[in-house]
Amino acid sequence: MIRVISSVLVANRGEIARRVFRTARALGVECVAVHSTADAEAPYVGEADAAVHLPGNTPGETYLRAELVVEAARRVGADAVHPGYGFLSENAEFAQAVLDAGLTWIGPPVAAISSMGSKIEAKKLMAAAGVPVLAELTPASVEATDLPVLVKASAGGGGRGMRVVHRLEDLAAEIDAASAEALSAFGDGTVFCERYLATGRHIEVQVLADQHGTVWAVGERECSIQRRHQKVVEEAPSPLVERIPAMRAELFAAARTAAEAIGYVGAGTVEFLADDNGAFSFLEMNTRLQVEHPVTESTTGLDLVAWQFAVASGEALPPEPPAAVGHSIEVRLYAEDPANDWQPQTGRLHHFLLSDRVAEFGPGGSREEAPWIRVDSGVVSGSEVSPYYDAMLAKVVVWGATRTEAAHRLAAELARARIHGVRTNRDLLVRILRHPAFLAGETDTAFFDRHGLDALAEPLADKAAVELSALAAALADAAYRRTTAPVQGRLPSGWRNLASQPQRKSYVAGDVAYEVEYRLTRDGLVASGNVVLIRAEADEVVLELEGVRRRFGVAAYDGLVCVDSSLGSVALTPVERFPDPAHQLAAGSLLAPMPGTVIRVGVAVGDEVKQGEPLVWLEAMKMEHTIAAPADGVVAELDVAAGQQVEIGTVLAVVRVPGED
Structure with missing residues (x-):
């Protein structure tokens, strides 16, 4: 019997909520959102047909409250619940509560969730099978x-x-x-x-099973490049499995056995750890849709979310899944600083444009056409990156006829992207995709250790590129001031009757200060390096250096100037000419890098500390972060205690270094 789904509540937020909504609308299903207070203005809430507020901000107050989510579904009249991934998606009690409320659960049977909910018990079940x-x-x-x-x-x-x-x-x-x-x-x-296998390969198989006994092994993915045991790059098919063709049949058979052993129904993923010779062992089974499902969709042409709806309604799968075609690579774009212990970033995302050829949450055309870029994102220009949830901004996916084609295209699209307002791992992703080892398929879990995170996390824009970008920023600022000047706006910037000192502007990029000096004369721009000014406008500057002309897009925000060019994107902080002394910090001040909760303080005032010694532990964005001493010294001030909530920029402690005031 086919059960009709007319309205679905997505028990999730952000990118996955928007992804499920896309398919639900195509199926003619009404979309219902739940949202925390912090997410009230999030894009997925505005896109829903109806939305229910869950008071509070943290997951424990909102998205993890099963009773509130079920009550929201009842109140709005939804007849089905899709859990997305994360939060309650693998919570058997929540699935049972949905069923007890008379709603359709778009997920696997409760018993299957329970059997895989404990990795210890799951391994015992798999060994027995x-x-x-x-x-x-x-x-x-x-x-x-x-x-x-x-x-x-x-x-x-x-x-x-x-x-x-x-x-x-x-x-x-x-x-x-x-x-x-x-x-x-x-x-x-x-x-x-x-x-622990330091150089293992993380291989997973997408399974899809219906209520009539058909189990598909749809295709495998490789997700070996990880940070903090979280995936960063995912692709289908696996380079390792491609190299060892006999491995695919063995993987698929093991995945189907795993699904059949627990009576699985719906979309799920069986994860394995493999060595370089193709020997593999079961890790776990995710009884939900995976974050990286788009690479399987783009190589098979399937809409896995549509099949989740179909299976939950009682429809049968065809006897065999479609064959995979070509290669797809997905990267997770995070608001984080890879060079600084992957520290999550928060704040206003002023501008977010990944490509001029974007298909949101789907291919937007045949996968056999010229490579396309797919973006699954929970944010848009103007979104606020919150400290309460995961720092992922988007999944960026490209399909290509070959792996090399997909990697080159994805790297190029990312390098051209305009992302203003928060620091991201974009440059790291580009360097990974262009790395010879990656292109050769050498992608085990030790990738960052082997090739050096410091080198991979280096900005794409080198020192010379930053200097040119700073000059472009200064010229754009001068052009803006001319166009907005109430009088004599047509005169050149810095115009004088007599020769005068050059125009000066100071910026900081990262931890480095850049001093820009230039003069605009009858003969053109006078600046260091024989740079020729072609055109300067408030939002774009064209410079020529040694016969090479480049365009610099310039966007100015409060306290931030973002410059994009083919040399790499640069974020500049303008330096005030006359800073307010009240805003200056004591030397050795340790600031909260993000809003969060102090979970531990390891020192007291007067303690001697060594450089790198942990002083304060913060919990934010679902991770624990350590604040360490910047140098050998003495704790002069300690302004926080365990359990305290802090905002970004809060002074946590001051370490006084002997010999420094």
Whole structure:
């Protein structure tokens, strides 16, 4: 019997809510959103046909409150619930509550969720079914010969509750830390250990099963390039599996066995860890849609969300899935600073344009056409990046006839993107996609360690490019001032009857100060480096250097100037000529890099500290962040305590270095 779905509540937020809405609308289904107070103006809320407010900001107050979500569905008259991914998507009690309310659950059976909800029990089930698994180690049984080991949360995922341990003496502390993080993130502090393979390959198989016994292994994905055990680059098919053709059939068979062993229905993913020879072991099964599902959609032509709706309604799958064509690569664009311990960033996203040829949440055409760029994003220009949720801004996906074609196109689109207002990992992603090892398919989980995060995280714009960008910013500012001048606006900037000092403007990019000096004369621009000015307007400057002409797009915001060119994007902070002394900070001040909660303070006033020693621990954006001493010194001030909420820029402590005032 086919069950008709006319209205769906998406129990999620941001990008995945918008993704589900896209398919639901195409199916003629009404879209209902739930939102926290912080998300009230988020794009997905405005796009919904109806929206229900969940009072509060944190996930624990809002999106993790199953009873509030079910009540919202009842109140608005929805007849189905789609959980998205994360939050309650793998919570068996929530799925049961949805069913008990008489609603259609667009997800797997409750029993299947329960059986995979504990990684410890899941591995036992898979071993019994004949799926290869890594041997489990209880924390108490770990010996020096077992090292290194990975401490993992039994519930949940996303890299939280995970620690790599190389020394036996560190194990107890890391278990405690992983358990505390898991308890905070998933409400379950159970952890276990397994052997850690530093150079493994993370391979996963997309499965789709109906209520009539058909189980598809749709295709495999490789997600080996990770940070903090969270995926950064995902692709289909896997370069490793492509190199070892016999491996695909074995993977697919193991994935189907896993799904059949638990009576799985719906879309899910069976994850494996493989070595370079193709031997693989079961890691876990995600009983939901994966973040990286677009690469499977773009190589198979399937709409996996549409099939989730169809399966939940009782429809049958065809006997065989479609064959995969070409290659697709997805990168996760985060608001974060990779060079600074992947620190999440918050603030206003002033401008967000990834490409002029974007298809949102879908291909927008045949995958066999010229490579297209797909963007699945929860933000738009003007969005506020909140401290309460994951720092991912968008998933950027490209399909190509070959892997090399897809990588080159995606790198080029990212390099041209205009992203103003928050620091991102965009330049890192471009460097990964252009790296010879990546292009050769050498993409194991040690990619960052092997090739050096410092080098990969370097900005695309080098020092010379930043200097040119700063000059462009100064010239654009002068052009803006001329056009807005109430009198004599047609005179050249800095015009004098007699020769005078050059115009000066100061900027800071990163931690480096740049002083711009130039003069505009009858003969043109006079600046260091023999730069020729072709044109200067408030939003664009064209410069020529050594016969090479380049355009610089310039956008000025309050306290920020963003310059985009083929040399790389540069964010500049204008330096005030006459700064307010009241705004100056004491030397050695440690500032909160983002809004968050102080969860621990490890020092007291008067303590001597060494450079790099952890002083304060913050929890923000679902992760724990350490604030360390910038140099050897003494803690002169300590302005926070455990449990305190802090805003970005709050002075947490002051470390006084001997010999410095």
